[in-house]
Amino acid sequence: MSDKINVMVTSENMEQMQMAAMIASVGAVSGNDVSVFLSMNALKYFLKGNDLKAPVEGDMGTKMLEKNVPPFLELFEQAVELGDAKIYPCSMAMDMLEIKSEDLFDYVGEPMGLTKFISDVNKGQVWSF
Amino acid sequence: MSDRILVDAKNTFCPGPLMELISNMKMADVGAELELLSTDEGSAADIPEWVNKVGHEIIDSFKEDDVLHIVVKKIK
Numbered sequence: 001m002s003d004k005i006n007v008m009v010t011s012e013n014m015e016q017m018q019m020a021a022m023i024a025s026v027g028a029v030s031g032n033d034v035s036v037f038l039s040m041n042a043l044k045y046f047l048k049g050n051d052l053k054a055p056v057e058g059d060m061g062t063k064m065l066e067k068n069v070p071p072f073l074e075l076f077e078q079a080v081e082l083g084d085a086k087i088y089p090c091s092m093a094m095d096m097l098e099i100k101s102e103d104l105f106d107y108v109g110e111p112m113g114l115t116k117f118i119s120d121v122n123k124g125q126v127w128s129f
Numbered sequence: 130m131s132d133r134i135l136v137d138a139k140n141t142f143c144p145g146p147l148m149e150l151i152s153n154m155k156m157a158d159v160g161a162e163l164e165l166l167s168t169d170e171g172s173a174a175d176i177p178e179w180v181n182k183v184g185h186e187i188i189d190s191f192k193e194d195d196v197l198h199i200v201v202k203k204i205k
Contacts, residue, residue, distance in 0.1 A: 026144050070145045
């Protein structure tokens, strides 16, 4: 059975981004309807041409960087490419950063407001990072 | 078994092996067999779960020199 999975990502920490990306990608390729909402400090990683390094929160993050873990941006892209996940940048966060849709990676969808995200959540699962 | 598609996902971690299998699977024809090589124990347990959920078929699964081989047939 497929579910609606909503992933809200607001952290800038590597471990949080990684876990969110894993939920989104594995959820999407397993046939679920996945929506990702990017806001607060998470949005900047999706700016074209950025080379930002997400700060690690603890030992696990350090370990993950040493080992061959798929980078979270690659997993988010695969969620879209392989599993038809939808990634929505928060319109408030875009206003704050003074950026437009075309400044973000092409696999990121059109901006969405919180009101619409909440109404789309429906009875689906919500995961927050 | 020369017509099997080899997917070498050794030394990558969850969900690397699964994502590599899936991206190769997308390009393969229906009926094709893919042999995934993985050294990640967690993904090893997850892959049959995904294969069954999505409706493909596990043809074979064995361990050789600490490398797990999972052979999957693309059903649809």
